[in-house]
Amino acid sequence: MMVLAALAPRVFNSLIYNDSQLLPSNIPPTIVERYVGSAANQSYTAIIVNSSGNVMDELAALDGMIMDPHVDQLTIYEKYVVSRYNETVDEYIRMAEANATEELLSAWNAMNSTCMELSKLNAEYYGQLSLLRSTQSALSRYVQSYNSILIQQLQKANPNGNSSLIAITALNLLNEPTNYSSYMEEYAVQVAKALNGSAVDELTPSKLENALIHGYHAVEASLRSKYPLPFTKPNSTLALAIALGPSRSGINAAVAGLYINDSPPLIKPFLPQIACSSNITGIESQLNNSIRKLIIQENPLPSPTSLNYGLINGSYALILVNSSSTRLYSLHNDSIFVFNPSLINLQLINMVENDVPTIDKVTGTAVLSMLFFVLGTVMGPLLVLAMLGTADAASLGSIYLLSKAGLPVYYLTVYLTSPIILGIGIDYSLLILGRYLEERRRGLNREEALGVVRRVTIPTILSSGGVVAAGLGSYVFSTYQYIQVIGISYIISVALVLFTVVLVLPDVISLLGDRVLWPMGLKANTRELSTKLLVRLSRKSVDRPKTVIAIFTVITLASLLLIAKTINISSNPVNMMPPSNPVTGLRLLETRFPNYLQSTAYVLIKPGNEAAYSAFIAELSTMKGIGNVTLLDHNSSIILAKIPIDHSVFSDKLIGVYEELSGAAGNVSRQYGVTVLIGGDPGYKFFSVQAFEDQFYHTISLVVIALVMLMLFIMLRSALIPVRLVITVLMSMSWSIALTIIVFQLILRIPTYYLLPIILYSLLMSVGTDYDIFIVSRVREEVMRGLSDKDAIVKAIDSTGPIVSGAAMVLAAAFAGLTVSRLFILKEIGFAVAVAVAMDALILRPVLVPAILVVLGKWNWWPLKVERKIERAAN
Secondary structure, rough: OOOHHHHHHHHOOEEEOOHHHHOOOOOOHHHHHHHHHHHOOOOOEEEEEEOOHHHHHHHHHHOOOOOEEOHHHHHHHHHHHHHHHHHHHHHHHHHHHHHHHHHHHHHHHHHHHHHHHHHHHEEEEEEEHHHHHHHHHHHHHHHHHHHHHHHHHHOOOOOOOOOOHHHHHHHHHHHOOOOOOOHHHHHHHOOOOOOOOOOOHHHOOOHHHHHHHHHHHHHHHHHHHHHHOOOOOHHHHHHHHHHOOOOOHHHHHHHHHHHOOOOOOOOOHHHHOOOOOOHHHHHHHHHHHHHEEEEHHOOOOOOHOOOOOOOEEEEEEEEEEEEOOOOHHOEEEOOOEEEEEHHHHHHHHHHHHHHHHHHHHHHHHHHHHHHHHHHHHHHHHHHHHHHHHHHHHHHHHHHHHHHHHOOOEEHHHHHHHHHHHHHHHHHHHHHHHHHHHHHOOOOOOHHHHHHHHHHHHHHHHHHHHHHHHHHHHHHHHHHOHHHHHHHHHHHHHHHHHHHHHHHHHHHHHHHHHHHHOOOOOOHHOOOOOOOHHHHHHHHHHOOOOHHHHHHHHHHHHHHHHHHHHHHOEEEOOHHHOOOOOOHHHHHHHHHHHHHHOOEEEEEEEEOOOOHHHHHHHHHOOOOOEEOOOOEEEOOOOEEEEEEEOOOOOOOOOOHHHHHHHHHHHHHHHHHHOEEEEEEHHHHEEEEEEEEHHHHHHHHHHHHHHHHHHHHHHHHHHEOHHHHHHHHHHHHHHHHHHHHHHHHHHHHHHHHHHHHOHHHHHHHHHOOOOOHHHHHHHHHHHHHOOOOOHHHHHHHHHHHHHHHHHHHHHHHHOOOOHHHHHOOOOHHHHHHHHHHHHHHHHHHHHHHHHHHHHHHHHHHHHHOOOOOHHHHHHHH
16 A cells, blocks of 8 residues: 555646546547547637727737737737738829829920910010010101201292192102111101192191101001011910010919919929920929829728727737747736636646645545544544545545546545545544454453454444445446546545554554543543433424424525526536636627637538538538638548637536537438538537436436335345435535535525536545435344334434534534635535534434334334344343
8 A cells, every 4th residue: 555655646647637538539529520520629818908098009018019910909910910901092192193293294295385376476565565576666766857857848848838748759858768768758758748749828737737646657557467466366365464584484484373273283393393394304304293192191090999800908908829838928917918728727736735735734624633533532533534635645646647547537536535535444444443442441451442442342343434436436337438537436435444544543542542542441431412312302303303404494495496596507608707817808809809819619511421420511501609711621521610609618508509410410411411510619518418318317317216225125134215315415415505505505606516416426425425324223132132112212312412413513524625616616525515514413313313213113124123132132
């Protein structure tokens, strides 16, 4: 046993915490996983940031720290939104630039033509005007000379002379020939005509003036016809308006003004620059820049926080990392929460492993204290605890060897074997020590007292151990190998306890004698809450048995009603964990980002039938919480597809999802004659929880009852006592579950873990029978000595009360040690078992059991009879 004990520390490295790793290889999820391969293990990590400032700045900082591919509001914004925006804007700008450039070139060509026309008109106008003015200037000198000559001739002429003739002859007096002679001739003729042959003395100054003016106008008209100005051509007015020798900017502005109203808005600012310009390349660049600025101004890039991708909710932002590496957990702090299933499992492992030393210390201290109190000695408790501690270590070493043999060991196995070993081991040890002390006080010597122990007590212990082993070992009837390992581990644990208590402890007592009771020796006195109180309760019980049975029945019915109406069973381990960074991350995903909380199912169709696959997809369309199906493999042999599920991998809802998917698979399978299997997270959840529960409640629990009742019948030679014992155990179980619901569900708001009723049932149906066996065996013994049924019952309670109640308190303390764990799984189990054991030993056994025994009377021992010594003596 010491060799096995030395292996105990190694068992903790071989435990399995993930339920999916424990399932058989022939169920649909494990079959499908072989086809899916490594993709089945792919997962993501969710990082939730609670921002107190600029969330984009915090995301940018984290983006630089996360090496794996990931998605968040910022990466989507930069990778998709910004690039798409730039692509769209660039395309729009290219189109706008092309159109604007075409319009710019068209305007430039048109304005260049206008510029050339204006320049030509301007030069033509001012050239003609210059010739006209120079001719007018020269001609005016001749006109003045002529006018002077005409006036002189009129003054010299006869008063009756003809003024018109004088005007004609005056022209001949101009001595100089000139290029303007024709104009002067016309001038003289026109003046003569205007004078109209008037006599000189009749000629007035005004008439002369008018004649001269008329002549000049006629000559001016001739000049203008010879030097015409372009007033009738297009833009001639503008050409005249820009003056002689115009500046470039003047022409540009004038031309731009012609086109300003008919040009597109984009190119209007550039008209003065392109008018009359020989090169517009630089202007095109300015236009393009203007277009870009205008388009961006009218269509600005949206801010990262304005986009709704479901990755930001209030002050919380979500980052999805395409990796399940636990190194990402290093990013966590008070405002950054990191979640993936691996982290939850790692947290579970760490919590369990870190809680073990605390549980062991608390349990050891509590058990040792109870032993000191019950036995009233020091040596006995220390010896018992040392021997059972060795047995516990040997049990762990045996479980380690099972794991080395390739058998899967579930982590709860090792955390339940220790309380069982301590519980039943101390029960049996107290029974032996108590009986030894009782017989020594009656005057028997050491060997005689040990003889009574070996003859009377040890057979009872062996029988009880057989019942416990049968009850706990019934797990071997499961089809799940890890459940079978639990059963084997329990059988080994019970065997080690029996070896320690039945073989080792009597030899130690034989060796040490009364020193096992040091320092009190035979003055030691077994104590419990109050033997006298228990005796009084049992006396009242046997006096009014039907009333007692009625009261207990009402309490049980009330407990069952409370359970039926309020129990909330959960298989989600996260619900049973205290707050931590990954747990908080999962809670934030559930409340803030439910659309990104997913698990994965797989469907496998053999052989690959497209019609069957289409039919299955059609079945999925009626289901809620199912995402878009992705085809992974498609050939003549198989069709494999991936189905996103809108629940976490831990969610209890996956069981219902699997049942729906499995129902659809069954319909398709029957219709098309193909094999359709459902795997992935829903499959693992269903088979690790629902399928196991069905197997336990429909098979294993019945096997437990059958084995326990068979063992009790063989041991007690009674058919009714085993039935009554099972009923009372179930009563204490209902009370315990009801109290657990009140404390954990109604007060602490923690659901009931699905394994609690299973573990409680198995423990109470095996360990809980000990106390009944001790009492009934003593009742039978006292009846055989000649006492009446009532007296025998009271005597049995009086004799076994200190041992039974003390052992119950020790066992309750052993399981209560689990409540110091941070995991509510262990808290619930420890609380429920401790309460059940305490109520069973301190209330049901001393109160209800006597009442039932009295009511049944002689039928307690049916089909056999118990002969009293007094009856034999009478015969």
